[in-house]
Amino acid sequence: MSLQVRQRLGVADVMTLLNAVLGVVAMVVAVTVGPVAAAQLILLAAVADGLDGIIARSQGGTAVGPLLDSIADIVSFGTAPALFLWAATEAVIADAVPASLPMSEGLAVLAASAVPAVVVVFSLIRTALYTVHVGEDEDRPGIQNTLAASILVAAYLAGLTAPAVLLPAAVVLSVLMVAPVPYPKLRARDALVMGVVQVGAIFLPAAFGRVFPRALLLAALAYMTLAPRYYWAE
Template sequence: MQPRFVGRLGLADAVTVTNAAVGFVAVVAASVDLGLAARLVLFGAIADGLDGVVARRRGSTPAGPYLDSLADVASFGVAPAMLVAVAATEAWTLADEPVRLALGVAVPALYVAMAVTRLGLYTAYDAEEDETEGVPTTLAASILAAAVLAGYTAPVVLVPAAGLFAALMVSTITYPDLHAQDALVMGVVQALAVVLTGHLGRIFAFALLFLASAYLVLGPRFYWQDALGYASIGESPQRK
């Protein structure tokens, strides 16, 4: 007997489901090596863009938008939240700093809750639009992961950042989709931050942090769109 998905899901869906598995591996890796977990989060961001490219070339399926949002929960909701929680639990103890430790767990939990909320709203209301309300989950996750690779692993940095993203993901701030060429540049920088180590790897982590933060701050007001050629950093073009 064949699995139910045979003949119903396409190649793009396979990439999406693989991305969900990468998100789980990133969660596991976070308890061992924060740098490795951050690289896996960025690898998931690259895969998130790749499934859109595959969908445009090979076609998508009705299940695609739902699979994409579910995968994003793992890779860009739970995994980056785990980065923050592990950094907090390693730095703060229940005996010495119980309030900080509680925040170090509660804020990442809120981040996951808001990521799930944002992805549900996106799938229901924004999937066919050229812009979306709230900070895209992939953008938030990429900034947190890039910060870790750039050396900003202190919970006093990561916990407030996660709290800020939790609020921004469900805000009404409108983000336009990235142009295809800009998404490609972002993907190349992400890939180099993933594969390179040492001083050179940190340089590309800083570059990614700068580019993603610039889009976070300036995108809603200054990023102009053309009528064609969109490719989103926040959600896969598969869902358009």
């Protein structure tokens, strides 16, 4: 039996695969170049994630599309943000572990990996439960891992780089992924506006006093806190 790749994958699936590729590149960049470039790539993956939904709605999706999208989300908005977080906080955490402690280097690695591991675990749980138990037309319980990742990296690009801010925020966002609060999908118009702001945050993160990542952060936080009660999707 042939997998019939060309017959069973559509244009939207190609965009989903691009999302996953960007997530992998973000992971490599996080540990080789640094957290700023990784944050930009994660936001670019989020743009690709939004585009694959638009393409699927306009041209039709495939049977494998939802599963492929879930797997790509784990790569780009679970594992990649975890490595971004490690890159952004590892040096400070390592300095905070006294060198006089036995196995201090190992303890530093464990300490720096703890919150990134939490991010991955909750992203996996959220994605698995959503894939199995939530219908395509239902509101989504818990914040999307795309949203959680976007808030985290937008905060960093906006200038909130202290581990004392990033680590607690990552834990809270991780728990909110499985919170029993339904979130509606963005209207196409609003998703387009968010996409434009995301592009600005990606390519001009420091322009005009970091206006684009700060605007993205404020918009994402507004959706996270207000959407369950005050936002109605089309």
